Amino acid sequence: MPSExxxxxxxxxxxxxxxxxxxGRRFGGPKALARDSLGVPWVERAxxxxxxxxxxxxxxxxxxxxxxxxxxxxxxxxxxxAEAWAEGVSASLRAGLAAVASTAAPAVVVVPVDTPDxxxxxxxxxxxxxxxxxxxxxxxxxxxxxxxxxxxxxWNALSAEIRGDVGARPYLRAQGAEAVxxxxxxxxxxxxxx
Numbered sequence: 001m002p003s004e005x006x007x008x009x010x011x012x013x014x015x016x017x018x019x020x021x022x023x024g025r026r027f028g029g030p031k032a033l034a035r036d037s038l039g040v041p042w043v044e045r046a047x048x049x050x051x052x053x054x055x056x057x058x059x060x061x062x063x064x065x066x067x068x069x070x071x072x073x074x075x076x077x078x079x080x081x082a083e084a085w086a087e088g089v090s091a092s093l094r095a096g097l098a099a100v101a102s103t104a105a106p107a108v109v110v111v112p113v114d115t116p117d118x119x120x121x122x123x124x125x126x127x128x129x130x131x132x133x134x135x136x137x138x139x140x141x142x143x144x145x146x147x148x149x150x151x152x153x154x155w156n157a158l159s160a161e162i163r164g165d166v167g168a169r170p171y172l173r174a175q176g177a178e179a180v181x182x183x184x185x186x187x188x189x190x191x192x193x194x
């Protein structure tokens with residue numbers, strides 16, 4: 001019996017996308033440079049969760065401190081620079097969606113770099129819904145969070161709609177995206193302060 005992380009072929013798997021371009025003003029510096037208490041870069045943890053959760057390929061979007069952050073990205077990961085990263089998360093998401101559009105992936109699982117405790121099981125739960133028309137987000141006690149899965153059919157419309165420092169949430173709400181409860185797997189908390 002297939003598990004949540006299995007896929008018939010690599011082409012059936014969703015791509016993984018780590019948004020790590022921001023300056024991290026409230027955090028005190030770019031979160032793409034952050035490390036956990038053992039010294040493991042958050043970006044490495046995010047890439048690992050996506051890979052172990054069934055995503056292939058994995059793309060990391062960088063912006064602020066891109067040169068330094070790029071050295072923390074695991075081998076075999078595509079790195080994309082969001083030229084307009086200072087405009088906010090919308091620029092990062094657009095850059096990431098443009099990068100995954102060149103792959104055969106039917107969907108993309110999106111996570112921000114500031115969720116270092118994200119387990120692969122949460123990624124797998126969302127990746128299990130991946131398809132060209134998919135639109136779903138992880139929920140924690142009913143509250144929306146990450147990961148988010150966005151099917152290929154939505155990439156162009158979403159890219160055209162998002163602006164500034166607002167991500168996909170308004171689009172997801174307007175399109176009636178599926179809420180996938182993941183509170184049994186972890187808290188869903190992101191980290192805005194050190």
